[in-house]
């Protein structure tokens with residue numbers, strides 16, 4: 270084990286450079302790690318997904334969201350631009366905005382009525398000059414220099430990202446060309462929000478973002494995928510890992526030849542079941558709406574953004590640490606404004622596949638908790654992330670953990686571990 274002394278001198282223990290195939294379990298267990306992640310990753314040189322532009326269609330539209338654990342307000346001002354700032358009153362620290370979103374001229378803290386504009390500037394202090402000539406704030410108090418922290422914002426294909434860092438590269442450079450293409454492949458025209466929900470996961474946030482990048486588990490854990498031939502490792506597909514390692518795409522396309530492959534039979538897998546039938550087979554009916562035969566595309570952006578297209582289900586997910594062993598997973602289901610009624614019905618029906626109680630994602634919600642419980646007294650042990658070798662390169666096989674290693678490459682970089 271090598272010990273590094275990152276900028277704020279927190280005594281974090283990582284693992285030797287050059288070996289991304291072993292991950293120490295204590296990284297999912299230590300409070301100091303969670304605090305350092307907030308400072309170095311979420312508030313560091315990263316772009317964090319905040320909300321959809323479609324959620325702020327008009328000037329005055331706002332949403333509350335998070336940058337890691339930091340509460341944030343995102344608002345569109347009358348100049349048409351999107352602004353984001355810490356949702357913390359500069360007086361005593363109360364939340365400035367309490368609800369999920371809406372339309373507002375400005376924002377007033379409920380505690381002592383300090384007032385902020387849509388860009389997060391402190392604009393008014395109740396009884397600033399006191400009452401009857403007594404009390405009030407010091408005349409020298411400068412409202413301009415006392416505001417909540419402001420984020421940089423950048424919008425790509427209708428996705429609003431925010432960063433507290435001046436050092437983070439432009440959003441498109443941060444995504445890299447392949448990830449940018451993967452996003453614009455799906456989000457290529459005006460979206461419509463079909464629904465949203467929040468799931469609370471009983472595990473460290475990193476276990477979920479690893480799971481999203483884990484192309485190896487999909488057809489093994491998710492019996493439904495395999496049984497109904499929605500996703501098999503034998504299908505055409507691959508995994509793309511961005512240069513920095515932190516962003517990925519895994520994709521697969523229906524492949525009639527692979528349909529009859531013997532790979533799953535010979536492995537004697539729990540997920541290989543040929544005698545299951547659906548009462549209503551229209552659940553699986555889909556259309557090739559992007560014209561490339563790709564029926565599944567899971568895309569992630571470091572640290573906590575996911576865009577998923579599974580058949581005709583399109584959803585964005587935001588992964589947020591709430592505590593060491595609690596993660597918020599916020600989902601928004603999308604359609605497009607020009608959807609036909611048939612396609613809209615298909616999307617609604619298929620949403621039963623994906624989601625906290627769906628046929629597929631229910632298992633992802635549970636399995637992180639299985640790991641968190643399994644490693645309870647294994648802080649000195651390590652996970653093995655060696656499927657497909659030790660590289661973080663893009664490849665056409667999904668029987669690999671390349672994109673999980675990619676996550677850890679980016680994680681080590683941002684956390685200040687030796688590279």
Ligand code: FES
Nearest residue numbers: 358360361378381
């Ligand atoms: S805490 Fe917001 S006005 Fe006092």
Ligand SMILES: [Fe+2]
Nearest residue numbers: 480487491633
């Ligand atoms: Fe999964």
